[in-house]
Amino acid sequence: MFEIIDESLEADGSSFIEKLHLQRHPFIDLFDSIFFCYILKAAKYLAQIIVLGGQVVGRAFAKALRQEIQASQQAAKQRGGGQAGAKTAAANSLSGMTVEEAQKILNISKVDAAEVSKSYDHLFAVNDKKKGGSFYLQSKVVRAKERLDSELKLAEQAKGRTIADSNTDNTQGDPRT
The missing domain is CATH 1.20.5 (Single alpha-helices involved in coiled-coils or other helix-helix interfaces)
Structure with a gap:
């Protein structure tokens, strides 16, 4: 019934099973x-x-x-480049916000001292903690006003400098002085 495979060596020295695996x-x-x-x-x-x-x-x-x-x-x-850009960057880093952000917070379109003050007073009163407002929003309003105030101050300084520069330019060119 079962056939026993004889693993006897063939003439070339390899067994039948080795030949089967090699084929x-x-x-x-x-x-x-x-x-x-x-x-x-x-x-x-x-x-x-x-x-x-x-x-x-x-x-x-x-x-x-x-x-x-x-x-x-x-x-x-x-x-703006040069000193104006450096001053703007310094003001941005001090207040932590740009002029555009401050304008959005105070809901104003242009930087005007009266408009900034009016919007600030209203938003500060509305966000008073005693009236159920948010101290966080009140702080944002304060920072926005500070940023716009610094921008107004820079604009005034620049305007004063240009007026002074134009006056010195006129006196230098005037032969009577």
């Missing part, structure tokens, strides 16, 4: 080559996906960088 069927070779081709194709597609993904990320990063540079250049133009 490969042609379909196995075909399967291996097809499987290897699929692995190569998958690796090729994976490499293409990685390269395309890298290109997309690189383009997006470059575009974001260009936009950031352009925005910073526009902000520098708006703030």
Whole structure:
């Protein structure tokens, strides 16, 4: 019923089982080559996906960088260069907010001393803690007024300087003096 395989050595010194393991069927070779081709194709597609993904990320990063540079250049133009820009940056860092933010908080369109004071008085009274208001909002209103007051002070100093500069320019060119 059961056949016993004799593992006796053949004439060349190898056993029957060793010969059986060494022989490969042609379909196995075909399967291996097809499987290897699929692995190569998958690796090729994976490499293409990685390269395309890298290109997309690189383009997006470059575009974001260009936009950031352009925005910073526009902000520098708006703030003014040189000493005016440095003073504005110093005022922003001291108060922690820009003029635009302060205008939004006080709900005013232009920086005018009377309008700033009127809006400040109203918002400070409305946000009084005794009336159920918020101390946080009241603090924001105070900081916004401080920021706009510093901006008004800078504008007055700049205006005084330009008037003084124009007076000195006129006297220098006048031969009678």
